[in-house]
Amino acid sequence: MAQRALPVIGAILVAGLVIGPVVAVIWRAGGLTSLGAPDYAALWFTLWQAAVSAAVSVALAIPVARALSRQRFPGRSLLIALLGAPFILPVIVAVLGLLAVFGGNGLVNRLGGAMGLPRMDIYGYHGVILAHVFFNLPLATRLILQGWLAIPAERFRLAASLDAPVGRLLEWPMLRRIAPGAFAVIFVICLTSFAVALTLGGGPRATTVELAIYQAFKFDFDLGKAATLALVQLALGVCAALALLLLSPPDGFGAGLDRLQQRWDGQAGAARIGDVAWIAFAALFLLSPLAMIVLAGLPGLVSLPPEVWWAALRSLTVALGATALTLVLALPLATRAGELAGLLGVAVSGLVLGTGLFLIVQPFIRPAEAALPVTLMVNALMALPFVLRILRPELEAARADFGKLAATLGITGWTLWRIVLLPRLRRPLGFAAGLTAALSMGDLGVIALFADGDHATLPLQLYGLMGAYRMEAAQGAALLLLMMSLGLFWLLDRGGRAHA
Amino acid sequence: MLGRTFVAGLIATSATMAAADTPVLTVYAGDYFNSEWGPGPGIEKGFEAFCDCDLVYKTGDLLPRILLEGERTEADVVIGLTSDITKKARDSGLFAPHGVDTSALTLPVDWEDDTFLPFNYGHTAFVYNNTLVDNPPASFEALLDAPDDLRLVIQDPRSSISGLALVLWVHAVYGDEAEAAWARLAPKIVTVTKGWSESYGLFSDGEADMVLSYTTSPAYHIIAEEDLTKSAAIFPEGHYFMTEVVAKLATTDNPDLAQQFMDYILTEDFQTMIPTSNWSFPSALPREKWPDGFRDLPMPEKVLFYNEDEAAALRDEAIEAWRSALSR
Numbered sequence: 001m002a003q004r005a006l007p008v009i010g011a012i013l014v015a016g017l018v019i020g021p022v023v024a025v026i027w028r029a030g031g032l033t034s035l036g037a038p039d040y041a042a043l044w045f046t047l048w049q050a051a052v053s054a055a056v057s058v059a060l061a062i063p064v065a066r067a068l069s070r071q072r073f074p075g076r077s078l079l080i081a082l083l084g085a086p087f088i089l090p091v092i093v094a095v096l097g098l099l100a101v102f103g104g105n106g107l108v109n110r111l112g113g114a115m116g117l118p119r120m121d122i123y124g125y126h127g128v129i130l131a132h133v134f135f136n137l138p139l140a141t142r143l144i145l146q147g148w149l150a151i152p153a154e155r156f157r158l159a160a161s162l163d164a165p166v167g168r169l170l171e172w173p174m175l176r177r178i179a180p181g182a183f184a185v186i187f188v189i190c191l192t193s194f195a196v197a198l199t200l201g202g203g204p205r206a207t208t209v210e211l212a213i214y215q216a217f218k219f220d221f222d223l224g225k226a227a228t229l230a231l232v233q234l235a236l237g238v239c240a241a242l243a244l245l246l247l248s249p250p251d252g253f254g255a256g257l258d259r260l261q262q263r264w265d266g267q268a269g270a271a272r273i274g275d276v277a278w279i280a281f282a283a284l285f286l287l288s289p290l291a292m293i294v295l296a297g298l299p300g301l302v303s304l305p306p307e308v309w310w311a312a313l314r315s316l317t318v319a320l321g322a323t324a325l326t327l328v329l330a331l332p333l334a335t336r337a338g339e340l341a342g343l344l345g346v347a348v349s350g351l352v353l354g355t356g357l358f359l360i361v362q363p364f365i366r367p368a369e370a371a372l373p374v375t376l377m378v379n380a381l382m383a384l385p386f387v388l389r390i391l392r393p394e395l396e397a398a399r400a401d402f403g404k405l406a407a408t409l410g411i412t413g414w415t416l417w418r419i420v421l422l423p424r425l426r427r428p429l430g431f432a433a434g435l436t437a438a439l440s441m442g443d444l445g446v447i448a449l450f451a452d453g454d455h456a457t458l459p460l461q462l463y464g465l466m467g468a469y470r471m472e473a474a475q476g477a478a479l480l481l482l483m484m485s486l487g488l489f490w491l492l493d494r495g496g497r498a499h500a
Numbered sequence: 501m502l503g504r505t506f507v508a509g510l511i512a513t514s515a516t517m518a519a520a521d522t523p524v525l526t527v528y529a530g531d532y533f534n535s536e537w538g539p540g541p542g543i544e545k546g547f548e549a550f551c552d553c554d555l556v557y558k559t560g561d562l563l564p565r566i567l568l569e570g571e572r573t574e575a576d577v578v579i580g581l582t583s584d585i586t587k588k589a590r591d592s593g594l595f596a597p598h599g600v601d602t603s604a605l606t607l608p609v610d611w612e613d614d615t616f617l618p619f620n621y622g623h624t625a626f627v628y629n630n631t632l633v634d635n636p637p638a639s640f641e642a643l644l645d646a647p648d649d650l651r652l653v654i655q656d657p658r659s660s661i662s663g664l665a666l667v668l669w670v671h672a673v674y675g676d677e678a679e680a681a682w683a684r685l686a687p688k689i690v691t692v693t694k695g696w697s698e699s700y701g702l703f704s705d706g707e708a709d710m711v712l713s714y715t716t717s718p719a720y721h722i723i724a725e726e727d728l729t730k731s732a733a734i735f736p737e738g739h740y741f742m743t744e745v746v747a748k749l750a751t752t753d754n755p756d757l758a759q760q761f762m763d764y765i766l767t768e769d770f771q772t773m774i775p776t777s778n779w780s781f782p783s784a785l786p787r788e789k790w791p792d793g794f795r796d797l798p799m800p801e802k803v804l805f806y807n808e809d810e811a812a813a814l815r816d817e818a819i820e821a822w823r824s825a826l827s828r
Contacts, residue, residue, distance in 0.1 A: 028568075038823070096701050104651060104690060105706040123691050195694040198656060203692045203826045207658075211694075215658040221567050221588055296705075307536055358568060366574070368558070449565050464532040466697035469720040469779065471704045 006332045011341035014333065017381060018344040021356020022230055028359050029224035032231070039212055043232060046208045049125070049197060050190035053132035054183045060133065061140030061182065062175065064282045067275035068141070069148035070263040079279075080145070081490045083286050087138045088438035088485045089293075090459045091195050092466070093478040097289035098134055098200075100296070102127075107288065123202030131200040132193065136186045138286060143185075143389060146428060147178035150394055153261040160264035167265075178393060184244035185389050188237045188347050209233055213349045223355070230352035237347020241340045293475075293482060300476025308461050308477050312484060315458040318372075319440035319488060322379035326387055326436045327429065329380055331417070334392040342388045345381035353378065358449040371450040383436040390432045391425060398424040434493035438485040458484070523553045525757050528573075530562050530580035539777035546769050553757055567592055576752040577761050579619065582661045583743045584668070586616050587808040596750040599759060604766045604784045608803040609741050616745035619765050620780040622714040623739035623800055624665045625732035626652070633709050640673050640737040644684040651690045653699045653708035657819045660695045661742070666712050667818040668811060669740035672804040678818065682825030689826065715739060715797060720779045723793035731798075738802030743783065 026032060035043075068080060086094055101107045102122045109119055122130065151170055159166045194210035209229050216225040266275060333342060357378070361370045402420050406412070411420060422429070442459055456464070458481050465474035525547075534540030534557040544555045562580055566573055571594065581589055589595060598617045605611055607621055626643065628636055633650070637643035655663030667678075674681040690708050693699045703711035710733070721727040746765050752758045764770050768789070771782040775794045787795060806814060 092698055092701070095698065096705060099702065099707050100705060103702075103705075103707045195698065198659075199691055199693050199698060201691075203689065204656070204823045205827050211656070211659060214694075217564060218561070219585065219658070219664075221564060305536055355564070355568065362569065362572070449561055449568070460531070461535075463697060464535045465537070466701060467532045468535065468537040469700070469717070469724070470537060471701060474701075 007335045007338050010329065010333045011335075011337045014329070014338070014381070014384065015341040015344055017377070018234075018341075018348050018353065021353050021360060022227060022234065022348065024356040024359040025223050025227040025230070025352055029222075029227055031224055032228040033222065033224040035225075035228060035232075038207070039209075039229065042207045042209050042212050045197075045206065046191060046193075046210075047236065049128050049132070049193070049206075049208075050187045053129050053136065053190045054186040056129060057133050057136040057140045057186050058144075058179055058183045060137055060282075061144050062179070063274075063278045064137070065141045065144035065148060066171065066266075067278040068145055069261075070266045071272070071275050071279065077494075079283060080142075081486070081493060082290070083282060084138045084142060084435070084438075084489055084493075085290055085482065085486055086134050086286055087136065088435070088442055088489060089135075089482065090442045090462065090478070092463070093293060093481065094135065094289070095131070095196060095199050096296075096475075096478075097293040098131055100292035101289045102130065107292070123200060125201065125206070127200035127202065128197050128206055131196045132186075132190050134286065134289065135196070136189060137282070139189075139386070140182045140186060141282065142431065143182040144175070144178055146390060146431065147174045147393065149261065149427065150174075150397065151261070156261060156263055156265075180247040181244050181389050181393070184240045184343070185346075185385060187240050188343055188385070191233055191236055191240075191347060192349060210349060213351055217351050217355065226349070226352055226355070230349040233349055234344060234347050237343055238340070240347075241343040244343075245336055245340060290482070294479060296475045297479025297482070298476075300472040300474070301479050302476070304473060304476050304480065307456075308458070308465075308473075308480070311456050311458045311461040312480055314456070315441050315481075316484065316488075318375055318379065318457065319437045321376050322383065322440040323433050323437045323492070325376050326380040326383045327433060330384060330387040330391055330432065331395075333384070334388055334395045336392075339385070339388045339392055342384040346385045350378075350382075353381075354449055361450075367450045374450050379436075379440040383439050386435055386439070387432040390428045390435070394425055394428045395421065430493050430495045433495075434489040434491070437492055438489040441481065441485040441488065523754055523757055525551070525553050525555045525754060525761055526574050526576050527555060527557050527761070528562060528566065528575040528578045529557050529559045531559055533557065533580055534559055537777075539773055542773045542777055543770060546773065547761060547764055551757065551760055555761075563589055566594060570594070571751050573749060573751060575749050576754050576758040577746060577748055579744075579746045581616065581745050581747065583616075583618075583741075583745065583805075583808065584661060584664055584811050586613075586745060587812050589747070590615060590808070594749060594751065595747045596752075596755075598746070598748055598762050600762050600766060602766075606782075606784050606786060607741075607743065609805045611743075613745075616747050617762060617765055618743040618745050618783040619770070620774050620778050620783055621741060621743040622716045622780045623741055623803065624662060624669050625713060625715040625717070625734070625739055625800075626710040627703070627713040627717045627730055627732050628710040629729050630731045631729050636710075636731070636733050638733075638735075640735045643733070643735070644681055646688060648687040650688050650710065651708045652685070652688045652710050652712070653690050653702050654692055654712040655696055655699050656692045656694060657822055660693075662696050662712060662714075663692075664815070664819075665740045665742050667822045668806055668814065669804060671814055671818040671821070672740060672806065673737045679821040679825050682822050683828070686826050686828070692826070714742075714780070715800065716775075716780050716794070719775070719791075719793045719797055723776060723791065734798045734800055736801065738804040739800040741803045741805040744780070 099106060112120060151174055155170055156166065159170060192210050194208055194214060197206045197208050198211060209232060213226050213229045216222040266272060357374055358367055361367050398421050406416050406420050458477065462474055462477040462481065465477055529540060532538055540557055547555050562578065563585055566575060566578060595615050597614045600617055602611060605618065607618060611618060637646050654666060657663040657667040670681055671678045699711050700713060702708050715732045718730045718732055721730040746762065748758045748762055766784040768785065771785040774780060774782040775791050
């Protein structure tokens with residue numbers, strides 16, 4: 001039963017790639033360390049901010065995704081692509097963009113001040129949530145929008161002809177299947193937040209577990225403590241993943257005929273106005289910080305030094321390589337066990353993962369020689385949870401709808417993938433590929449230990465420019481990064497959305 | 501700023517290819533050292549002009565990497581460790597005495613370390629835009645008393661070297677009263693960032709009036725941008741001293757070459773490169789030889805500094821005073 005064994009082997013492999021490095025760090029440290037009161041305070045803050053951020057992101061994403069799924073307007077597909085941008089931005093760029101809008105001297109306060117409104121202070125717990133929603137609302141919206149688009153067009157047609165409630169019969173069951181997964185993924189992403197939470201939180205009250213790991217590693221070189229905290233993070237990620245598996249019921253819509261979806265609900269009156277308002281809210285909230293990044297970056301973009309362009313080329317190569325690797329890994333892993341293993345990749349601290357890999361590789365070869373494969377692998381590990389979340393519901397639906405027919409016809413193995421499954425996964429595969437490529441463009445830090453110096457990526461160059469006071473050039477590099485990430489995302493996603 | 505480094509790929513690659521049989525000196529440096537806009541390329545050129553060798557930088561996480569590699573490290577020399585974390589480095593036993601006569605040092609503090617050799621220095625300072633801040637605080641005490649609408653951005657002492665220097669600075673000025681001082685400062689602190697870059701970015705964007713940076717920061721704006729609007733507030737209570745050091749590995753397989761590099765650090769050729777590529781003060785160059793933009797900078801009259809043992813002993817207490825006052 002090679003067909004059955006493959007996902008299990010894949011899941012074990014992925015889990016091993018995540019857990020192995022953590023074990024290596026523990027082994028090197030000679031054991032775990034007990035945690036102190038500040039660590040528990042950080043743990044508590046980490047947990048609740050992640051839970052609230054994920055809940056708010058998903059709650060807001062539902063009406064936005066519904067509006068996008070049932071309204072048609074010029075520029076809709078461009079807007080959907082642009083809305084994904086915050087998720088793929090490097091942290092420092094996104095924070096500066098966000099504060100250019102919501103900060104003390106930002107657009108909102110300047111507009112408010114002109115109208116005589118009291119000053120809004122963004123720094124605090126609400127700032128942390130706002131920033132995490134800014135990052136993750138796009139992902140939640142896209143995941144849920146995928147769910148809407150995957151409802152067979154015939155069901156909407158039938159509902160319209162029977163005048164049946166679309167919300168209760170089609171949308172609610174779909175949301176029950178999709179929303180818990182979106183919540184779990186975002187919860188796990190927010191578990192490893194550090195710089196965003198600290199900056200928007202306004203100070204040490206917003207201390208997360210990841211900050212404690214960073215401190216233990218960079219300042220104290222306390223590997224035992226770093227590993228202990230990383231294990232705590234992993235355990236939380238596993239709990240979230242298990243809850244996700246228990247909470248999401250299987251798809252019950254059955255197969256459709258792949259007709260272009262047409263909607264009769266929400267086309268008139270209050271529903272339409274409401275949809276327009278939600279779309280406008282999402283566009284304004286997510287795009288205005290991007291607009292500020294573009295404005296700030298334009299002057300620096302024209303005068304970027306050549307090494308920034310070389311770094312951009314290098315980042316592009318890494319992104320495309322990581323995308324190919326991720327998709328190859330993801331297809332056999334798009335099962336329950338696979339998704340559980342995959343979620344570990346984003347729950348683990350990047351610092352500890354990088355350190356562990358370094359310890360494993362170092363006795364055998366010079367770490368610098370392993371820089372490229374390790375970069376590709378780490379990028380793939382980081383993107384895998386998102387890709388699996390995107391692919392699995394649709395792959396399972398495709399198997400449920402067409403598996404029996406295929407089996408009757410004796411279609412198995414590669415042929416099954418080629419003529420049945422892959423064509424049905426076109427849209428999610430495009431989205432997943434776009435997301436992986438964009439995420440890999442922005443990746444930073446995990447492989448700092450492997451860096452040889454002559455393999456600098458664009459995000460590293462960006463930090464280098466900032467560190468050398470060249471803020472204008474750095475903002476230009478940020479704009480270049482934004483354009484390249486978005487460009488890749490749009491191209492790949494577009495390929496899969498030919499008729500969405 | 502002090503020692504952010506990083507590598508220009510092409511330069512390093514071509515240098516590696518050029519030299520198949522010449523001896524190679526491997527220098528580990530901080531992240532941003534070897535970029536086109538960092539001090540790395542100039543130092544490499546200067547050293548290779550007489551060493552008959554090939555200097556190769558490996559940039560990245562400096563101390564964690566050395567400590568992880570232990571005696572297997574390829575590094576011959578490490579450049580860019582900061583004075584506040586040298587204790588961890590020394591305790592590893594991986595480093596050898598530098599063997600350089602330190603009488604040429606022009607630091608504002610006594611330096612009698614036989615392992616770690618300073619190549620630059622600076623002081624922590626609050627930097628502001630002098631066209632926007634009308635009444636900059638003239639002392640630390642005045643900063644604490646400043647109205648709450650003076651917006652400051654600082655770095656986290658748990659994740660940033662400059663942030664750590666700040667809490668030691670406050671401790672050096674206020675001692676046991678540090679927590680009370682932090683409590684007075686707290687309403688003015690807009691936010692705390694992970695590292696210096698985020699803070700300086702926020703300051704540049706107008707999100708804060710004053711940013712925790714270095715006394716040398718205005719020199720960049722004056723020299724590179726001809727912008728005279730950035731100033732560092734100088735306080736009579738004193739400013740905390742920071743230096744970046746070079747050290748030789750005991751395990752080097754090129755001891756003579758490594759020593760040659762150590763001997764190069766305090767030469768005028770090396771030192772004159774530091775101000776305008778590292779944007780910090782050179783460690784062994786009389787002030788009259790500094791570039792104009794540096795010579796004219798206001799200098800603190802009083803310099804505060806804890807040696808590595810004192811800093812290590814005080815660190816937890818100083819961070820806790822900061823944390824508890826800012827958590828209220």
